[in-house]
Amino acid sequence: MSLALDCHHFAAGRCRSCTWLERPYDDQLAAKDEACRGLLAPYLAADASAVWVAPEPSPRGGFRNKAKMVVTGTVEEPVLGIWDPVTGGVDLRDCPLHDRALVAALPTLAAFVTRAGITPYDIAARRGELKHLLVTASPDGELMVRFVLRSTEAVGRIRKHLAWLHSELPAMTVTSVNLQPEPKAVLEGPEEIVLGEAQTLTMRLAEATLHLRPQSFFQTNTAVATALYRRATEWVEEVAPSSLWDLYCGVGGFALHAAAPGRRVTGVEVSVEAVASAQQSAGGSGVEAMFVAADATGYALGAAAEDVPDLVVVNPPRRGIGEDLSCWLETSGVRHVVYSSCNATTLARDLAAMPSLRVRRAQVLDMFPHTTHHEVLTLLERA
Structure with missing residues (x-):
């Protein structure tokens, strides 16, 4: 084929x-x-x-500036990709549509899920915390990383290990937690908690520079x-x-x-x-x-x-x-x-x-x- x-x-x-x-x-x-x-x-x-x-x-290929990853699997072996109701989670960390900065970052983010002990959300059982990882890459290769959680249960652990993530992923300039408590097929919720001083990701285009906030x-x-x-x-x-x-x-x-x-x-x-x-x-x-x-x-x-x-x-x-x-x-x-x-x-x-x-x-x-x-x-x- x-x-x-x-x-x-x-x-x-x-x-x-x-x-x-x-x-x-x-x-x-x-x-x-x-x-x-x-x-x-x-x-x-x-x-x-x-x-x-x-x-x-x-x-x-390599054109998508945003990875919208459903997180399944376990703390020890998280799966970042899509959800198939028959086979379960499908890991797409190396999706060829994604900007190379996203492909390079996703294995580190998977390791962070394990390090911070963030339990992936179980769609069928409605248990767990981490529903999605939303990662956006700027033309300069800088990253915005958003953790979509069911509750604030894991926020403290994310803060605790954030220095490690910055050291392993220096391109990450904006980090936030989005709270989506509803058991619905909704990508994100209305409440955003920005973790750090940087509030926006800079998108330098040919004729203008734009600034993206987490929910923009x-x-x-x-x-x-x-x-x-x-x-x-x-x-x-x-x-x-x-x-x-x-x-x-x-x-x-x-x-x-x-x-x-x-x-x-x-x-x-x-x-x-x-x-x-x-x-x-x-x-x-x-x-x-x-x-x-x-x-x-x-x-x-x-x-x-x-x-x-x-x-x-x-x-x-x-x-x-x-x-x-x-x-x-x-x-x-x-x-x-x-x-x-x-x-x-x-x-x-x-x-x-x-x-x-x-x-x-x-x-x-x-x-x-x-x-x-x-x-x-x-x-x-x-x-």
Whole structure:
């Protein structure tokens, strides 16, 4: 069997998360591009201004900047990987999708579980403490390590042995404990305990420096995220708005890239932690941008008519922006919208609710190689 990326876990049938791994990579990219073209064709601008840009490829492997590891097994022999309800835990410490800094760190973190005596959580019996290890790597190779625990029972032991972990893993700059007491398939809980002075992981991209707090969202593929921000900024500069909103702004990636002298930029994000990260990034870079912790739709619907910006950036979760925000954009008079979507189906649904806004530019970016998932970026212009 020939695979788009060499993976002995897939070949052995232990992990089939990469559902398209048996397809040649060029075929994967072409299929995603064709599917998105088909979904968005009814919404393209009628004149020659509509341009479909060639898709942005991803590195085949080593692209994931975040490892989300289910922890099973025992204290003496922890298993870091995924949970299979039939076979149990599958160890994926050497997953070829992961950034090399993650692959290098995971054996040390497994040894730390043993050293600190943190009992892996038993999903069936609902016993134990350590549910997940969440590890993020920056472009500089620095790491954020988060221990997702059922309770605070192991926090003291983690603190006790933290000096050892720092000595063995000097790239670790941010360490925290997240508490997720519910017996549910939920990755993390609302409470975070930061262990140490460093609060953020620095993500130095080509055109901006972002700061991630433990509960902040960042795109999982740093190379493609960099290309995404660069392309969006090109399209923003093409229409040169004097004011811009970045709705669902996360840690401020689009807003911070699009900020320019004389341009009023406002980022809106419901996560307080993400807004704090964005504010820190703006302050550290000297960028003029304001960030607000609020629901994106509620913020837009509550704005006075005179506050409506020239351009709105939206980067919603897979469910899309929904009927209320789509209708507001349709009637608002906003001239341009940059819509970044990880689900072309919901993007097409939202576009159907905004008939006055037509697709002038579009590009597929392969944020998630070897799967059916993708990112598609569009520039919409009022007809």
